[in-house]
Amino acid sequence: MAEIYKNLINGEWVGGDGVENINPSNISEVVGVYARGTVEDTKQAIAAAKAAFPAWSRSGILERHAILSKTAQEILARKAELGELLSREEGKTLPEGIGEVTRAAQIFDFFAGEVLRLAGEVLPSVRPGVGVEITREPIGVIGIITPWNFPIAIPAWKMAPALAYGNTVVIKPADLVPGSTWAIVDILHRAGLPHGVVNLVMGKGSVVGQTMLDSKDVNAISFTGSVGTGKRVATASIEVGRKFQLEMGGKNPTVVLDDADLKVAVESVAQSAFFSTGQRCTASSRVIVTEGIHDAFVDALCERTKNLRVGDALAKDTEIGPVVDPGQLKQDMDYIAIGQAEGATLRVGGNRVNAPTEGYFLQPTLFTEATNQMRISREEIFGPVASVIRVKNYEEALATANDTEFGLSAGIVTTSLKYATHFKRNAEAGMVMVNVPTAGVDFHVPFGGRKGSSYGPREQGKYAAEFFTVVKTAYTAAG
């Protein structure tokens, strides 16, 4: 019987039955067997986090700094091993996996620093002799629910600020990819976190996640995933009056203008649309191209797309790894069929790829002559599928880019300062990219979107304090 990676509840590794974590590049390979938490496990984890909160919230900043810093160092030192684990469980290429692990280390390092930069404000009151202090305090127990597509970076960018600001945590990673989160929780535990400060409950959203949503003792929930589950988190949280933060889908546009550098445009779109197998909420799946450059751009992008090497995530020359699982593969294939039925032209891809091992490999797929009204232009596909929409000029491009219910990231490729500046001001998105891909963000600056993509304060960088703390205003009469 294989070793079972257990749940961490109140500082103890617990759990009996496990579920196999399967490699999407080779479905006969089991990455590991991970415990599946129950309702009771989740309740115990929440109770442990609640009990640990008073002491942790008052712990010294040097203790918190040291634990987060030690965690960052170990993650970085093990980036090759953890990157391989990530690529085996999720299907990102090895450089992408190692890059994501490095990002997780940088995030812990950043928030180790933030612990030492905690500050408030002191103001005079309108009443003479009275002083006003404004401070930030931790909230309590934070429930963290994460998706499968960034198995280490997203847990890191939610856990690190939660802990830095003095909260305790119950984390539930996606059932599909528990391994990377297990690894960082193990590192945090060994770095010296007191019992109960971080609790890991792996398992199903409908069981573990739902128990977190239903609990009055979870004081805030930070969620990334689908729009449907995000709405559940919102409804349940309003019911119990808790704070919540949602990062959900995207339908991110990249505008390519006549004056664009063709090479920059092709590389930027290929990366945004297809790298990480298109499984990023920041991926660009709508490419909006003005008439003058349209044909040359499409020809060059088709060439680049055809030549992308799809294969085993760990193989040296692979550029695009497999789709994460059969459910996501079906969703991608269904949208490819929908695009064809809607009348878009399938220029590249559209089929599964045969490989030496059995995995969920899909050709990067490009539609042209799409319209912004088609379902492939309106709904998040979450795979290596993009479509090109032809427009007359910049004004039509901007209007098309903004004509979506989402608003996470938006890109433009242009050499015009005038259009770049106008786009930065007028794109209805939380993040705007000029001559760089829409996906692949920095770890030290705010992350988040507008409209249907996000709800609540931004994640990451010092802006994370907005969600993970609560503001207190104290008045003191000098006496």
Ligand SMILES: NC(=O)C1=CN([C@@H]2O[C@H](COP(=O)(O)OP(=O)(O)OC[C@H]3O[C@@H](n4cnc5c(N)ncnc54)[C@H](OP(=O)(O)O)[C@@H]3O)[C@@H](O)[C@H]2O)C=CC1
């Ligand atoms: N914005 C983003 O970064 C992401 C967007 N998506 C979008 O969502 C689609 C579906 O992906 P999927 O993984 O199913 O997304 P989900 O929203 O279902 O999953 C995200 C997380 O929520 C959990 N969850 C599911 N149901 C509940 C519930 N009732 N209560 C609490 N937590 C719950 C999941 O658990 P479980 O382990 O059971 O899945 C997982 O941990 C994708 O095709 C894509 O379009 C997906 C991932 C990331």
Ligand SMILES: O=C(O)CCC(=O)C(=O)O
């Ligand atoms: O593009 C990135 O770097 C981050 C994307 C992301 O967070 C997501 O897809 O959920």
